[in-house]
Amino acid sequence: MTESLITAILIFTLASFTGFEIINKIPPTLHTPLMSGSNAISGICVIGAVLVAGGETGTTLSTVLGVVAIACAMVNVVGGFLVTDRMLQMFKKKES
Amino acid sequence: MTQLTETLTVWAPSGIQIAYLVAAACFIIGLKKMGSPVTARQGNVIGAIGMLLAVLATLIDRHILSYSMIGVGLVIGSVVGVWIAKAVAMTDMPQMVGLLNGLGGLASTLVASGEYWHTVSHGLPLSTTAVISIAASILVGNITFTGSMVAFAKLQGIMSGAPIRFALQQQLNIVLLVVWAIGSILVVINPADLAGFAGINVISLLLGVLFVIPIGGGDMPVVISLLNSLSGIAAGATGFVVMNNVLIISGALVGASGLILTQIMCKAMNRTLPSVLFSGFGTDGGAGTEAGSGTLNKTVRQIDPEECAMMLGYARSVVIVPGYGMAVAQAQHVVRELADTLERKGVEVRYAIHPVAGRMPGHMNVLLAEANVPYTQLCDMDDINPQFENTDVALVIGANDVVNPAARHDRQSPIYGMPILEVDRAKHTVVIKRGMSAGFSGVENELFYKEKTMMLFGSAKDAINRLVNEVKQL
Structure with missing residues (x-):
């Protein structure tokens, strides 16, 4: 357990540094799409929700919690990616 | 058949982990591409592909027994997600x-x-x-x-x-x-x-x-x-x-x-x-009242739409400074119409965007993009500030604290030190505003009392509509 915890902390730390590096110097024009797009990515907890909802040892309550979590996370994922795309397609360089 | 099941049991866990790795890579590449307007849309799609991959991989996990409930959650969430993404107005972003x-x-x-x-x-x-x-x-x-x-x-x-x-x-x-x-x-x-x-x-x-x-x-x-x-x-x-x-x-x-x-x-x-x-801001009444008492002997120069239209129409360069007032009045489309009309008259029009104008990061950019303003016309604070000196008219639409010159010199002011758009350095400044109320910070704006500043009172949408009509008649 301790070993996997340390690995998890390691991964978290390295991913944070990666995040800081790749998102640095984002132009202000893209601030809103970056927020809604990254928010869609945080909907990744849908995976945890699927594991909780469909788990073999699930109880009624944990299944219900899992299903509600799936629904919330999916609104986040689908709504987030779609609305980001909707915004980004408005960002034009020059008028056609 | 049993052999196939066995193979799956052996390989599925590694397969899932590899899919997760690919998904994580997709997120990193996607976010990286979100850093430039040219590649941002592609980046968003790559992120979405990573997400799809991760969800599909999770569904083949052997610990999962009941798919019906999962399906219910996935469908409800997706339908609601699609609906709100389509229905939401850009002003409600x-x-x-x-x-x-x-x-x-x-x-x-x-x-x-x-x-x-x-x-x-x-x-x-x-x-x-x-x-x-x-x-x-x-x-x-x-x-x-x-x-x-x-x-x-x-x-x-x-x-x-x-x-x-x-x-x-x-x-x-x-x-x-x-x-x-x-x-x-x-x-x-x-x-x-x-x-x-x-x-x-x-x-x-x-x-x-x-x-x-x-x-x-x-x-x-x-x-x-x-x-x-x-x-x-x-x-x-x-x-x-x-x-x-x-x-x-x-x-x-x-x-x-x-x-x-x-x-x-x-x-x-x-x-x-x-x-x-x-x-x-504005919790300690001190700064607000102090500024209020100092305004007694100050005068405000008003301008009517006709005069303002003339100023804009015969200018060489105009910089539009939008703020939350533009968002509230949903005036982005008429603003763009005004800019188009001016450009047809040979006026150079640009937009100066303060990073915290509005209610979320990039708020003004999204609204102007919705009104079809190309993002190349939107200038960041650091790029546009040196250019105000060569600007004939700075047109402030519903922005307040982000153009308050007190931030530069008044050490007493709560907003002292905040980087501002230096519209007061332009040859003329026109402020479209509903009244003389203070900005969010509760500080009065000394820009409104400057000699080169003229106030055009009214809601952003009405005022600009009138400007468009007047400019067209020039």
């Missing part, structure tokens, strides 16, 4: 982002609670680290959830955007945090302590509300980006609960990107994050 942040937080906290419940109800042991992860996930997830809901309510106008403050607010927050920590320790000692578990849930929900209610409208860009970061951290904490690497990686990425935005917003207001969160 700050609320939308707030709402999505909140749902992300809620999902994280529900996963942690579900995991806790099914372990405890089966009498299975919960390790100390697992309980700590669950408690952390619930704290961050619940704060993100209720905090975002309050932000949503404020932005949607369901509740007043004014800061709500009361005595001993900070002390109450600290007490609640301490109680949360004690509750968490109780659950660590005895994981089956349901009362303690319920307690840390309630307290963290309450903390979310208390965290956002004292923050006013103009500070919303900071709050929205901070909640964005928290929604990522909540997902990462949930990753520790279910020990899933792709959750941890994605959570950390989103947490980092939100923090960067928060930092940019704070810098654009020359304030620290604690000062935004814990000591809002």
Whole structure:
């Protein structure tokens, strides 16, 4: 357990540094799409929700919690990616 | 057949992990591509592909037995997601982002609670680290959830955007945090302590509300980006609960990107994050009244639309400075019409965007993009400021604090040191505004009393409509 915890902390730390590096110097024009797009990515907890909802040892309550979590996370994922795309397609360089 | 099942049992777990790795790579590449307007759309699609891959890979996990309930959740969430993404108006984007942040937080906290419940109800042991992860996930997830809901309510106008403050607010927050920590320790000692578990849930929900209610409208860009970061951290904490690497990686990425935005917003207001969160503007009446008494002998020059149209029509260069007033009046389309009309007359038109104009990072950019303004015409603060000296007319539309010259020289002013758009350096400045009220900071704007400044009173939409008509007649 301790070993996997340390690995998890390691991964978290390295991913944070990666995040800081790749998102640095984002132009202000893209601030809103970056927020809604990254928010869609945080909907990744849908995976945890699927594991909780469909788990073999699930109880009624944990299944219900899992299903509600799936629904919330999916609104986040689908709504987030779609609305980001909707915004980004408005960002034009020059008028056609 | 049995052989096939066996092969699957052996290889599926590795396959899932590899799919997760690819998904994480997609998120990193996608976010990287979000850094440039040219590749951003592609980046978003790559992120979505990564997400699809991760979800599909999870569905073949052999621990999953019942698919019907999962299907119900996936379908409901997707339908609602598609609907709100299509239905939301661009002017409502700050609320939308707030709402999505909140749902992300809620999902994280529900996963942690579900995991806790099914372990405890089966009498299975919960390790100390697992309980700590669950408690952390619930704290961050619940704060993100209720905090975002309050932000949503404020932005949607369901509740007043004014800061709500009361005595001993900070002390109450600290007490609640301490109680949360004690509750968490109780659950660590005895994981089956349901009362303690319920307690840390309630307290963290309450903390979310208390965290956002004292923050006013103009500070919303900071709050929205901070909640964005928290929604990522909540997902990462949930990753520790279910020990899933792709959750941890994605959570950390989103947490980092939100923090960067928060930092940019704070810098654009020359304030620290604690000062935004814990000591809002306009609470100490001192600065406001002081400025108020000094205005008695100042005069304001008014201009009518006809005169203003002439000024604009015969200018060589015009810089438009939009603010929250433009968003409220939904004037972005008429603003673009005015710019088009001026350009046809040979006037060079650009837009100067302050990073914290509006209610979320990039608010003005999204609105102007909706009105078909090419993003190449939108200038950042640092690029446009040196050019105001060669600008004939700076047209301020519903912006206030971000153009207040007091930020440059008045050490007494609460906004001293905040980087501003230096519209007062233009040859003429026209301010379109409904009245003489102070900006969000509660400070009066000395720009309005300057010799080169002219005020055009009225709602942004009406005033600009009239300007368009007048310019057309020139």
